[in-house]
Amino acid sequence: MLDNMNLLERKVFQHYWNDGLLDVFAAIGIFLIGVSWLRDFPVGAAIVPALLVPFWNPVRRRVIEPRLGLVEFTEARDHQNRRMLQWVMYIGIAVLILGIELYFFRDALPAQPTVALIAGLPAFLLALLAILTAALVGSPRFIAYALILVLTGVSGALLDWTPGLILAVAGGIMLVIAGSLLFRFLRLNEPGETE
Numbered sequence: 001m002l003d004n005m006n007l008l009e010r011k012v013f014q015h016y017w018n019d020g021l022l023d024v025f026a027a028i029g030i031f032l033i034g035v036s037w038l039r040d041f042p043v044g045a046a047i048v049p050a051l052l053v054p055f056w057n058p059v060r061r062r063v064i065e066p067r068l069g070l071v072e073f074t075e076a077r078d079h080q081n082r083r084m085l086q087w088v089m090y091i092g093i094a095v096l097i098l099g100i101e102l103y104f105f106r107d108a109l110p111a112q113p114t115v116a117l118i119a120g121l122p123a124f125l126l127a128l129l130a131i132l133t134a135a136l137v138g139s140p141r142f143i144a145y146a147l148i149l150v151l152t153g154v155s156g157a158l159l160d161w162t163p164g165l166i167l168a169v170a171g172g173i174m175l176v177i178a179g180s181l182l183f184r185f186l187r188l189n190e191p192g193e194t195e
Contacts, residue, residue, distance in 0.1 A: 017137040019064050019189075020181030025052055026133070026145070027178045030126060031171025037164025045096065067189035081136075088132050095125040120153025122163045123170055127153070141181075145174050 029052050036044020100122075127149035134142035149170050156166035 017139050019068070019185045020178055020183075021056075021060060021064055022133075022137065023141065023145070023178030024175065024182050025056060026130075026142075027171050027174035028052065029171070030149075030167055031175055034164045034167030034169070034171055037162065038168060039164075042100065045100070063186070066191040067186070069192075084136050088129065088136055091132060092129050095128060096122075098125065117154060117157045119161060119163050120150075120157035120166055123149040123153030123156070123166050126167070126170075145177075148173055148177075 029048050032048045033045045036042065036048065127146035130142045130146035130149060134140055134146070152170035152173065153166055156169065161169075
């Protein structure tokens with residue numbers, strides 16, 4: 001019986017993230033970070049996530065939960081989620097710092113063809129986070145987002161785009177996909193009566 005409950009909880013957890021809201025938040029974040037770099041405001045890379053995070057729960061409560069209800073996972077699942085999320089955040093901060101440092105010190109790097117790809121490094125590092133997110137939430141969609149980031153990073157770097165433009169374009173592409181997913185979810189799931 002316990003095995004059946006664990007299996008059911010695992011399936012519910014995987015479907016919990018299928019509404020597209022996390023996708024939209026991630027895409028908006030990447031797009032706005034790119035725009036902040038385009039506007040010579042690199043501090044925006046730190047400010048954007050800090051501004052988006054507080055909106056997650058209220059938006060989820062207002063948009064998603066009236067359609068699907070509130071899901072409460074076991075304490076063991078919550079603990080595992082918190083631990084994995086901590087690691088993703090630590091890795092994300094380290095990756096972001098590394099990407100920013102490598103970009104600003106790119107002129108000191110040896111001039112080789114692979115160095116031309118340095119402008120795509122922030123996108124490559126965010127692709128790593130997308131892969132970690134896929135593992136965290138059990139959704140292969142984020143592998144596709146990682147692929148978008150890598151392809152945009154490579155092509156943008158080869159076209160001599162700035163990291164900001166690369167992130168803005170990748171975030172825009174992701175936002176179209178994520179928005180479509182969220183709108184599909186909203187269309188198929190009318191709000192129910194909550195008690």
